[in-house]
Amino acid sequence: MAIRKVGVAGCGLMGSGIAQVAAASGFPTVVREVNAELLDKGLKSIDKNLNRLAEKGTITEAAKDEIRGRLKGTTKVEDLQDCDVIIEAIIEQLPAKRELFGALDALCPSSTIFASNTSSLTIMEIASATKRPQRFVGLHFFNPVPVMKLVEVVRTIATEPAVYEEVVAFGTKLGKTAVRAHDSTGFIVNRLLVPYLLDAIRALEEGVGSIEDIDKSMMLGCGHPMGPLTLCDFIGLDVLYSVCESLYEEFKRDEYAPPPLMKRMVVSGHLGRKAGRGFYTYDG
Numbered sequence: 001m002a003i004r005k006v007g008v009a010g011c012g013l014m015g016s017g018i019a020q021v022a023a024a025s026g027f028p029t030v031v032r033e034v035n036a037e038l039l040d041k042g043l044k045s046i047d048k049n050l051n052r053l054a055e056k057g058t059i060t061e062a063a064k065d066e067i068r069g070r071l072k073g074t075t076k077v078e079d080l081q082d083c084d085v086i087i088e089a090i091i092e093q094l095p096a097k098r099e100l101f102g103a104l105d106a107l108c109p110s111s112t113i114f115a116s117n118t119s120s121l122t123i124m125e126i127a128s129a130t131k132r133p134q135r136f137v138g139l140h141f142f143n144p145v146p147v148m149k150l151v152e153v154v155r156t157i158a159t160e161p162a163v164y165e166e167v168v169a170f171g172t173k174l175g176k177t178a179v180r181a182h183d184s185t186g187f188i189v190n191r192l193l194v195p196y197l198l199d200a201i202r203a204l205e206e207g208v209g210s211i212e213d214i215d216k217s218m219m220l221g222c223g224h225p226m227g228p229l230t231l232c233d234f235i236g237l238d239v240l241y242s243v244c245e246s247l248y249e250e251f252k253r254d255e256y257a258p259p260p261l262m263k264r265m266v267v268s269g270h271l272g273r274k275a276g277r278g279f280y281t282y283d284g
C-alpha cells in the first residue's frame with residue numbers, strides 16, 4: 001500500500017514542522033490540534049515559514065499557495081481517519097499518547113500506519129495501546145523540522161518488515177535522510193548526544209572552564225556549529241532533563257544521570273532560550 005495522504009496529530013513546534021514538510025513534499029496533509037486557538041497558532045507559524053521562504057526566493061508564490069492548499073487543519077480526531085499514515089507529535093506523556101492512539105485505532109482502517117515522534121518514550125509501550133503494533137513505528141524528526149535533514153525511523157520487536165521499509169521510503173520522500181534505529185530509549189542521536197551535553201554541564205560544575213570557553217572549545221576545537229551549553233539552552237533544560245531521566249531509567253548508567261546544576265536550573269525556571277534565561281540570557 002502506498003502512502004498518499006498524511007495525518008499529523010499535534011500542531012506545536014514539531015507537528016507544525018512535520019505538517020509543513022509533508023505538504024511541501026506533495027502529500028495532502030491533515031493536522032489536528034486540541035482546540036481552535038492552538039490550531040490557529042500552529043498554522044500561523046507554518047504560514048510565517050512559507051512566507052519567509054517565498055520572500056527569500058527559495059519557493060515561488062505559486063508553490064507556497066500549492067503547499068498551503070494541500071494542508072488542512074482540524075480539531076476533530078475523526079478527520080485523520082482516511083490518512084494512510086498518522087504521525088503523532090503531541091505532548092511527551094505516555095498516557096496522552098496511548099489514549100490518542102487507542103482512539104485512532106478504533107477509527108482508522110487496519111491498513112493505516114501509525115508513527116510516533118517521541119524523543120524518549122518506548123515506542124512499543126505506545127504501540128501496545130493499539131491492536132496494530134505490527135503497523136507501528138517511530139519517526140523521530142529534529143527541530144526545526146523543515147531545516148534538519150535527519151529522520152530516525154524506529155522499528156520495534158513487532159514492526160512488520162514491509163511496513164518498516166515503506167516508512168523508510170516515506171521518510172526519503174519527505175526529503176530527509178532516513179536512518180534505521182531499534183526501539184531503544186534515545187534511539188541513536190539522543191543516546192550519543194545526551195551524555196556529551198551532561199558532561200559539558202559537569203565540566204562547568206567542576207570549574208574546568210567558563211560557559212563561554214566550554215562552548216568556544218567545542219566550536220573551534222571540534223568544528224561543532226554551536227557549543228554544548230548553547231545547545232542545552234536551545235533544546236530547553238526541562239526537555240533535556242526529562243530525556244536524560246528516561247535514558248537513566250532505561251540503562252541505569254551514570255553517564256545519563258542528571259547533574260545537580262541542571263536540576264537546580266529547571267526548578268528555578270532557567271530553562272534556556274524559551275524562558276529568556278538558561279546558561280545565557282536572551283533578550284525578547
Ligand SMILES: NC(=O)c1ccc[n+]([C@@H]2O[C@H](COP(=O)([O-])OP(=O)(O)OC[C@H]3O[C@@H](n4cnc5c(N)ncnc54)[C@H](O)[C@@H]3O)[C@@H](O)[C@H]2O)c1
Pocket residue numbers: 009010011012013014015032033034038088089090091092093096100117118119120140141142143235
Ligand atoms: N521539541 C523538540 O526539539 C523535539 C524534537 C524531536 C521530537 N520531539 C517530540 O515531539 C513531540 C512534540 O513535541 P513539541 O516540542 O512539538 O511539543 P509542543 O508542546 O510544542 O506541541 C505539542 C502539541 O500537541 C498538542 N496536542 C494535540 N493533540 C493532543 C492530545 N491529544 N493531547 C495532548 N496534546 C495534544 C498540544 O496542544 C500541543 O500544541 C514530543 O513527543 C517530543 O518529545 C520534540
